[in-house]
Amino acid sequence: MNSLSNLRRLWIVVVSIVALITGCDNEMGQLGPGEEKFADNEREVTAEIIEVMKQITVNRSDGDALRRFNQPKSLGCFDAEFHIKEQLDPNLTRGIFAQPGIYPARIRFANASKFDDRKKDFRGMSIKVSGLTGEPLWGAPGTQDFVLNSHPALFAATPEEFLAFTRAMEKGRLWSxxxxxxxxxxxxxxxxxxxxxxxxxxxxxxxxxxxxxxxxQSVAVKYSVQPCSVKATDAATEDDENFLTAAMKRHLEGQPACFDFMVQFQKSPADMPIEDASVEWDEQTSPFQKVATIKINNQPFDSQQSMLACERISFNPWQCFQEHQPLGGINRVRKVIYEEMAQFRNHANAE
Ligand code: HEM
Structure with missing residues (x-):
């Protein structure tokens, strides 16, 4: 077991060194703070990603309801409170964070690819805050979405890399x-x-x-959410493929779930790039700062009806206020992709 994990560690080191070497010719470091660089073929890449994702989604469904391409297994959807702090530091009082108060939110937790909760996977947390004052860039008024996952870096640096990944997936040749x-x-x-x-x-x-x-326009941030429940690491028993839903239920019976919502400012465009989503921004250089608290109280959430509603809800990083406009190629292509893919599955499932 030990030698296996040492081997895995060694493999990660080798892969990291090669990744560093192959990433050396990245010209994106030349951009200024908060600056984006559009690729000429973004529209074509977006269209092809959608085409391939639709194909994979249909192939996977086996005639059953269509699931999300990404984060398909709903672990639970919850009503929550999004508390925007009063008297934030002036550099944090921006966009929705200039509206202190307690806002209703809907939050979905999911597995990125596995339907058996016992398996290794990325996990997703999607947050929809409503009741805010103002028009968003896209979508419903007064509403702000945040779409997050459980690792600080994305596996794909750019939309083209994401497309290469989905093409390989469609052919059943991810190894390639x-x-x-x-x-x-x-x-x-x-x-x-x-x-x-x-x-x-x-x-x-x-x-x-x-x-x-x-x-x-020169200010950019990344978001992170971290647990602040008194006893958040409640040990669960991995007794079945849905044990994470059971763990959340048990947690809420004992205490509310609580998270700090935080932002991290871009300090250096070279080391904290906008156009490469695979680079983690260093927390030593720029620590995350808390701007809000999320509270989830005990509630019924795992009935068949609630889980069905959890399947239907959709999120989009562009459902956001102008002051929180998504940046970088990966975010730019997500606007149309999330809109089309949510419509695609919900229309097919309504028939
Ligand atoms: C080019 C990059 C990406 C593509 C093409 C992509 C694609 C998708 C698609 C098609 C969905 C399902 C949408 C729906 O049917 O409603 C989805 C959901 C999701 N994605 Fe992405 N994604 C990308 C990047 C990311 C990133 C950067 C994150 C966060 C770090 C992320 C986290 C999630 C989460 C949490 C969901 C579930 C949303 C929900 O709860 O409904 N994705 N993604």
Whole structure:
């Protein structure tokens, strides 16, 4: 067991070194703070990602209801309170964080790819805050979504890399994506990021991609959410494939779930890039700062009806206020992709 994990560690080191070497020719470091660089082929790449994702979604469904392409297993959807702190530091009082108060939110927790909760996986946390004052860039008024997952870096640096991944997936040849040395950085993220967990209320989540923070175009942040429950690591028994839903239920029976919502400012465009979602922004250089608290009280959430509603709800990083505009190629392509993919599955499932 020990030698196996040593071997895994050695493999991660080798992969990291190769990823560093192959990433050396990245020209994106030349951008200024908060600055984006659009690729010429973004529209075509987006269209092809959608086409391939639809194909995979239909193939996977086996005639049953269509699930989300990503984060398909709902662990639970909850009503929550999003407390925006009073008297935040002036540099944090931006966008929705200039509206202190307690807002209703809807939160979905999910597994990124596995239907058996006992397996290693990435986990997702999607937050929809409503009742805010103002028009968003896209979607319902007064509403702000945050879409996060359980690792600080995305496996794909750019939309093109994401497309290469989905093409390989469609052909059932994912290995052909990962053996390419240019994708060894992606392999490292996957090896490090897939984890077994005991309770979705007890782990941390990150946006991995950057967002504006206010009206100053040179300011960019990433988001992270971390548990603040008194006893968040409630040990669960891995007795069946749905044990994470049971762990959340048990947790809420004992105490509310609580999370700090935090932002991390971009300090250096070279080391904290906008156009490479596979780079984690260093927390020593720029620590996360708390701007809000999320509270989830005990509630019924695992009835068949609630789980069905959890299947239907959709989130989009562009359902956001202008001051929190998504930045970088990965975020730019997500606007149309999330909209089309949510419509695609919900229309098919309504027939
Ligand atoms: C080019 C990059 C990406 C693509 C193409 C993509 C694609 C998708 C798609 C198609 C869905 C399902 C949408 C629906 O049917 O409603 C989805 C859901 C999701 N994605 Fe992504 N994604 C990308 C990047 C990311 C990133 C950077 C994160 C966060 C760190 C993320 C986290 C999630 C989560 C948590 C969900 C579940 C949303 C829900 O609860 O409904 N994805 N993604």
């Amino acid at each position: 994506f990962f053996i390419n040395p240019y994708h060894w950085g992606a392999l490292r993220v996957v090896l490090e990021g897939r984890r077994k967990i005991q309770n979705p209320f007890a782990i941390r989540y990150w946006s991995t991609t950057p967002y504006r923070f206010g009206t100053d």
